[in-house]
Amino acid sequence: MDRIKRALDSDLFYSYKSSPLALVSSIVAAILIFSAVFAPLVAPHNPFDPGSLNLMNGFSEPMVPNAFTGDTFMLGTDDQGRDVFSTILYGMRISLFVGFAAVVFAMTIGIVLGLTAAYAGGRIDSFIMRIADVQLTFPSILVAMLVFGIAKGITPVHLRDQVAIWVLIISIGLSDWVQFARVVRGAALVEKSKEYVEAAILIGRGPAGIVFRHILPNVLSPVLVIATISLALAIISEATLSFLGVGAPPTSPSLGTLIRVGQGFLFSGEWWILFFPAMTLLLLALSVNLLGDWLRDALNPKLDD
């Protein structure tokens, strides 16, 4: 109870309550994430069950009963008669899964390497940060593509579709760890130079105790901000890679794959096949970005970009 009261009284919660953007974006993000996670329950159709598909339903316009079958689809159907609304929910599931997993992967590497660099200092620090510098020379999307290309080259053809999602997660994660490592190292160096760390040394805490009990809890707020912004970035990266055809396979389409497919129909008039997945992607990325932006202001950690 004490904790809850304290949390409700905190400046962070006050800033949340008084920021309409933060409120709205967190509600939108929550709804999107909820409906993606429970897609099998929320979606009216299962787009990957061939038995439930009727080719006659193909190219149904949103909210207009199909000329042949009379079925009505809220957001229309694609060429195969799949319900666009349902494909979006399932696609968002994959986008979010890849996004979250990639961020967790990047965050883990980043925190471990960042803390190691900051605490060990000297050669270990220079080595880790030099690698980070080198990677930072290359934009993350390029790194992700390269990792993806190499992984594609070394996996046997028949396995490619199965491992594609995991390759995607690793590609995006590997392209993004530098952000975390730099921020964690920067924040940890600041914390390390503070006197409470010296006090901890004097009372006999070992290096592990100092890093995990003292430094880590104090660098988590910038990590939270970076993680939120990275999530939006990872979702966009995934969509971009999938759009370029080097991401999620057609058998498990993400939002990006849907947009890639829909692009072919845009110019022939079936705009809804592209438009709704695109809007969902925008809404998802925007709400997460808004949350990240608000967090950055509210926690106000000094981030070096």
Add this chain to the structure above:
Amino acid sequence: MIYSILKRAVQSVFVLLLVGLVAFSMFRFVGDPVDNLLGQERTEADIERVRQELGLNDPFVVQYWDFLSNAARGDMGVSFRQGRPAMEVILERVPATLELALVSATFAMTLGILLGIYTAIHRKSWISNAILAISLIGVSLPTFLIGIFLIYIFAVELGWLPSFGRGDVVDFGWWSTGLLTWTGLKSLILPAFTLGLYQLTLIMRLVRSEMSEVLKQDYIRFARARGLSERAINFRHAVKNTLIPVVTVAGLQIGSIIAFAIITETVFQWPGIGLLFINSIQFVDIPIMASYLMLISVMFVVINFAVDLLYLAIDPRLRDGKGA
């Protein structure tokens, strides 16, 4: 100061060697080079002969060295798909990408810095808030979607601008430019805008946050207490202090633009190196991938080195060797 320049130079060489190693490993380990050269009907003797010819039996370091010296001469092997030297295939597409990158970088930098300064000075005005809100949508909207929407509106619906390609080009030796023809310029507008938009928002937000930070400094308060006008404070003191850190990031952004061109080139079917690269990934055309990687690394390293030198030149605190 000489030490830091030297350190940077050594670091640049280190980056190139590392990238070379990645590129080399791609050749060596991703797919069997022998497979790529010999067809289905091959004998053990053929394989051995090819291995010997390619130097695949040499020690790793020797092979790496051979690879590097070949790369330095521009020999990156033959494209699996096109059957022509990979470097040649890439180089003829470089002008298209560089022109696109340069135009959009100029657009992003100019507008980004101006809007960043404006929003930092007028923090509370509704125009600033509107610009920031739009910029957040810009950051959340993937480049390829912006491209698709622009094509839909300006090419398909309105029919004002072409939806793909480079238009007519004029050749100057090995360089071909689209900047001198009407169709070339028209073709450039949508891709350049699409490519520049994301960088614009990044630069704008960076300038804004740097400048807001600078405006809180004591020397700005002291300048105000000396009776300097807001105009002098903002434009003479704050902007200059803001732009010094921005230079580094802006330099990195130019590198980013060349890489992000991959997406824009795909959407607009722009015949540059990015489009070539994405196709080569789909077909696992290793020589093209490796050449692209090497070429783009050289560009990045040169840009970064130039930015570092610029930084040393404009910041008096670094100029005489004080500070790191």
Add this chain to the structure above:
Amino acid sequence: MALLEIKNMRVEFPGRHGTFTAVEDVSLDVNEGEIVGLVGESGAGKSTIGNAILKLLQAPGRLAAGEVWLKGERIDQLSDHEMLNVRGKRISMIFQDPMTSLNPIETIEYQLVETILTHLDISEAEATRRAIDLLDQVGIPNPAERIKQYPHQFSGGMRQRVVIALALSVEPELIIADEPTTALDVTIQAQILDLIKELCRSRNLGVILVTHDMGVIAETADRVAVMLRGKLIELGPTQQVINAPQELYTQSLIAAVPPSNKKIDRFPKVATEDSEGSALQNFDLSGHWLVRGDTYSTGGKSLLEVKGLKKRFQVTNAILARNRTYIDAINDISFDVQAGETFGLVGESGSGKSTVARVITGIYPATGGTMRFAEHDLTSAESRAEKQKVRRDIQMIFQDPYSSLNGRMRIGSIVAEPIVVNKLAGSTEERKEVVADLLELVGLGKDAARKYPHEFSGGQRQRISIARALATRPRFLICDEPTSALDVSIQAQILNLLKDLQDQLKLTLLFISHDLPVIRQMCDRVGVMRHGDLVEVAETEMLFETPQHSYTQALIGEMPKFAK
């Protein structure tokens, strides 16, 4: 007619928890050629007055009521544009930190000429001549050459002179100096104060000197205004206020200032609302956990013996070893500390005194020399467990109350951590009891255990720091500038607490400070450090009465004299 007249000034800062009144109903005047000291503790609103006069209040602060008159002209109602002709031209300001007051990427010349040309209609060549002249007047040697330099090429004291030159560049009638010497060393402080006094007399300037330091006021101001929580509570000639303060608060404030001319046993009890007493008087320590630690004799020798100690840091890296530059933070120093005494180390910033503390405690490894603590050799390579046993006996209290406590831990965990790590308590119950007793002992009360550091003031945090240090049952306590971040009344309480604890627990103290009067109050013997050397060690009274080394003489000569 007074030069500046403030009538019933009121400054408000609207905020989340209602409107905060930073300055309430303050009336004050300043005459030509007069220095008025504005003194008070942090949060008293003294800096806000200066900012309000120039309409430079940070948003959302506003001047809610009152009038400001400059030579019979009302200036508080002027527009922002009209204020440009007041700021810098008629009223100038000097800020606290000379390191951040100047634009780092423009030359001194640029900044001076720009300011001059903003206000005066003269040619650029004339402005440059005037700028060089100004630098000469504020005591900068080779002004014609140095004017071409950038701020980072000047030392702290020289920079503050540049700041003063900038403030004087258009001959203002009034200068507001906001803690102008707080960031400077004592020898430089004296020079800057002399410069301000001299300029005030020679140019007939009015000066408002905002400071927290009674010593600075006593040396410099003609009249003094004492502020408490936004209100001006006492105003009068400096000598009168210091020697016969009328208000209770002023009396207690002055009582808390460490006198520079004599040693007193304890600071008199200060009757302010937020003061906390130590619970030591009603605390029976016989047989308590705190005194149950192992005792071992020093065999008649000193407790700590430092011989030929050296510490070198690498400053810049280079490829060739001979091109690397180092700084010798400690140069071959030797001293010893007797059991039960307080040994002081005094010196200016950069003298290496804090490094000594960190080398003794093992935070930094020594570059050379030996250290003996009781019968242990601190420099020898012992196992970590072995080292920790000795280390436990040496604890430290740090300078910055804000960074010396982990903000993510509750006070109870902070104080309990040494007990847990060193397994000093038999049971959880015993540990909780000890933590409660420790918090009681330092005057906070056991309820503090459930709170987080941000809920406490600077002085309270230092008490927590002390409780944490005591939780290993140390015998040797190093106090590294323990009160330099605190207000003077809080400082008096903390110093009293340290003295009480030393008596009760038979502690030996190494007391490090830049503040000579504080050193005089606290220490039995004192070592004076300068640029990494220990230039003189003597009994405290001997040192203050008959300093031997020329540097010690200069230090003592230039410390602000505050005697009652």
